[in-house]
Amino acid sequence: MTEWFQIFLVLSVAGSLLTGVLLALKKWTGKQFSPTWQYALWVGVLLVMVIPVSVKVPALVQPAVEKQVVQRIPPAEAELTVTEQPAPVDTVGAPAGEVLPFTEETALPPVPWWDVLAVLWVLGALGSLGYRLTGYVRFSRYIRRTGTPIELDGVPKRLRVSRTSATVSPMVMGVLRPMLILPETALTENCLPYVLRHELVHYRRGDILWRWVAVLATSIHWFNPMVYVAAAQMREACEISCDWCVVRSMEQAKRDDYMRVILELLAVAMAKKQILTTQMASEKKQLQRRFTMIRNQKPVGMKKLLLSVCVGTALLGAAWLTGCTLRETYVTKEPAVETADEIGGLAEEGSLLFVGVDEGGRADTIFTYEMSEEGKATIYSIPRDTFVTENMKIPYLLVQENGDEKLIQTVSEITGRPVKDYVRMDLTAAEAVIDALGGVTFTVPQDMYYSDPYQDLFIDLKAGEQTLSGKDAVSLLRYRKGYPEGDLKRVEVQQAFLMELFRQKCNPAYLKEIPAVMDAIKGHVTTNLIAEDVVKYGEELYHLKQNGMDAVEMFTLQNGDMYYETAQEGGGMGLFAEQSADVLTNDDSFATEQPALVPVGQ
Template identity: 25%
Template sequence: MNEIFLIILSLSISGSLIALLLLLLRPIIKDRLSKIWQYYIFLIVIIRLLLPFGPEFSLMRMIFNQFESHITTTDVPTSASDTVHFLRLPDETPQEQTNNESVSMVTAQEDRKETLLGWWWLAWLVPAILLLIRKLVRYYRQTRFIKNSSGLIDDIHLLNMYRETCKIMGIKHAPSLAKNERVPAPMIVGIVQPMVILPDTSLKDTDIRLVMQHELTHYKRLDIVYKWLVQIALCIHWFNPVVYWVSREINRNCELSCDEAVIKCLDKKSRFDYGDMLLNAIKIDKMPSHTTVSLLLSDDAKRIKERLKAIMTYKKQSHKLVMVSVLLAVCLLFGAVCVGSYTSSAPNSVQQIPTDVGTPSANNITGTQTQTTPLEVAKNPAIIEEMEMRYYEDDDPDGRWPYLHWIITNNSDKTITDYEMACLAYDKDGNPLELIWQQIALTDGNKVTGFTSQSDESYEWIITEAEKPLLPGEKEDLNGGWSLWDGWNQSDGSHEVAYVLACMKQITFDDGTVWENPEYQNWLSTYKAQSIAPEILHTFYGA
């Protein structure tokens, strides 16, 4: 659920950035661009607040993926869909044990941080659900009360005017027409069964036609759906004050744009008649203090004054301003897409399974092992169950040499004949290491006397190892291993390598088919020769 919380937070920030940009542009566009444009441009903000889409390289994804790498301790810090494994060497000196205790304290702090994050998403979710339920209940009660207290109009003259208006506006399935003297102004209520309600049918025919045209414009534009999208955004982003400002601006521009849509085909005298209708149709003494989602023709005194001014000063948009409007809308839409949203860097979920590794019985090999954490990804044909450092060892301390040991499980329904696995190494501070990965042991009888190198130093090494064909569901547990020189200091017995990161690159099956890890190059570019914080690495060992 923390992933969802981070997605919501990123959407809230990205939507706010676009909204604040509109706020900065408001003094410039307020009296220049059409009210219809100013109404619908906020759809970009609402969509940005609700839909977690965006390009792979977006601002929010970059910021939150960096943020996630520091605050998330239970998720894998990689975008690769392949199995990833870290290896930590066993503690051998008092100093190393002290360092391990320090790292354990860091891990405990990270665990507490993860617990806190868990409460964060819960603290967001509960108010969001309660707020949405409250709005739904209030809207249901309000709509039911208004409809139950309204009576369908049966006046033939009014019905004929209503049908004519619907025909002129191209509306085939018109809402019901009703009268309710208890409502403060003409309105349209309901989504499934919408109803246009008139508080006063004694107005002159011209005013009634304008009232009908206004309410049917709301119906035709699906303004009720727009407003519910806003309400959903408010519930999801209840903690963001910018979203409340966006809601007020949309409500304000809804009526202004509806007025503009009605009067754009009227002459100056008819616009004055429309303004008179606006005043005559409203019963100020009955205006409600709060409505959840309604499409009232009325508004408070300040808004009515603004609407009357907009009606009287209306001018048709020039072609130049229309082009500016379109260009500005495209730029804002492009900006909203580029800002993007957070998405998890791991496309496939992983399951961490701490495993206590037993002690092997093998000649000339130490039984010292570390606790490892295998990570399983269902889509991988082979899973690296375990990877650790072991040592060739005998009575002579100079004969103690390290090698990598691993266990791989065939997770497919085919026999694996060969595979390629990449390895990266890190020191105790999380710095990448250039190692001599390929060596041959020099022996004197059963005693290892040294190694000879067959490779240059490199950050990455591809291990190609197939002791025998690996049947479906079978494990490969090599008794030997891959010898490497890791900067072992014979004087104090310390080793340079502290962590190893492994990733399956390619798998060959007995039928000749080859599986190539599609995320391998992404994994390699992310981690090769890159430093990783030790406290992040350490979280993979459950120590």
């Protein structure tokens, strides 16, 4: 709803600008171009304001999805060697005076002003539209109750005719079941031919439909005064252009009779104008323009016709492109929702699989997390250069069809543990989360420099302790070229950073940052987790830390027959880096044996 409000707010701005331009040019265009051109252009203004069409197709993004549980028989446990890695001493605490019980609310979330405005907009639009439709329905019932069906020559069969004793102007009403309403005063021999010619022009052009567009526009943009101006100009241009069509082939004497009929009908039918109808006798202030056109009506030459088409197209196109540009720039697009059915291979019990992806959608950072019954957390990291087939590494599973499911199944086989929960996050989300938490203090192990213009990747970090922003933290996590151990060292640094992130930020004091974090990752995370699951994992980690965290088991999975690394390979998440001539190849099948578990730092 918020996105639609922002879209129509942008369209309101574009329509207002076009309305202002047309009002400024009204005297010039009135002399140069035909009344039909004026009418068509004002209809175009209202269409610009009600049709949310954009030049660009919004990028597909994937937010959190509903939880899915799939029955799965876990594979047999592999024979793994595990070694405990003591957790670092907790030397970084939460901000002073903000340590609270986990379940206590630490701060009120920010007021969602866009959501509030969107609700007010919807209420106003519904109220405005409801008020207009209620009045129209009442008037329609009154006319049908007091009217008597009649037949007239020259009237299309689909158009019903009804005579009424009400003091109204001749009009056509109804889109699906159109009806011509004729008061008694319009049925005289002198008036009827002119009335029929006028109203049949309205009927054949479908003017009732454009009246509905005007009502829709004024309801959607009820807060914008310019939309009422545009709607009034459209109604006036509609009557003038209808007169122009009626008198186009009339002699001057008949034109005078036509104007006399309009004055007679106006004198009798002084009732309030009705929306969603055509009324031959319009307001008094419009008569001067109508009569001036009727007296001075002249045929439009081909040059002026072509010029009017070009000018109208340019004005409407400029307004439309302006709206598209504003929409792409300022509208916060709601992410497309990926259904949980698209994530397969999950079990009822098992570990949480976290995957960080690069710009190309390839898996770069892969690790699993699981809490044992004894209250210890185990984290398995899988290097990105792990081969899963003879010629393919694990990052490229994700870019295949059903990539999430294939990656889940592969990780389950590698670790010997089924995957219960799944989180896939891109770089934008990782940067935003760390920035929302105020950065992470971390000791960079060495100077890091890497440049890859093809990936728009530039890393420049100095060794030593520092507070890393989201961008710097992602650079740290991606860097690997300068390590003698290659990707294995990068995994070790990633695990150390993860421990610091947990040690510094897993505290109730940061609960107040949850709204900012959730807003930051919106549209950049795919998961089967629901809110209750996130809270559960947060409680697990918090109680683990509160109980002392005697040990956190962290391991890097590798195997000589599956994994190859070379110092010459490019920086983290390089584009098809394994195609380098310096990278060794492997002829052994992935499924020949389970990988070994190597403790962090070894």
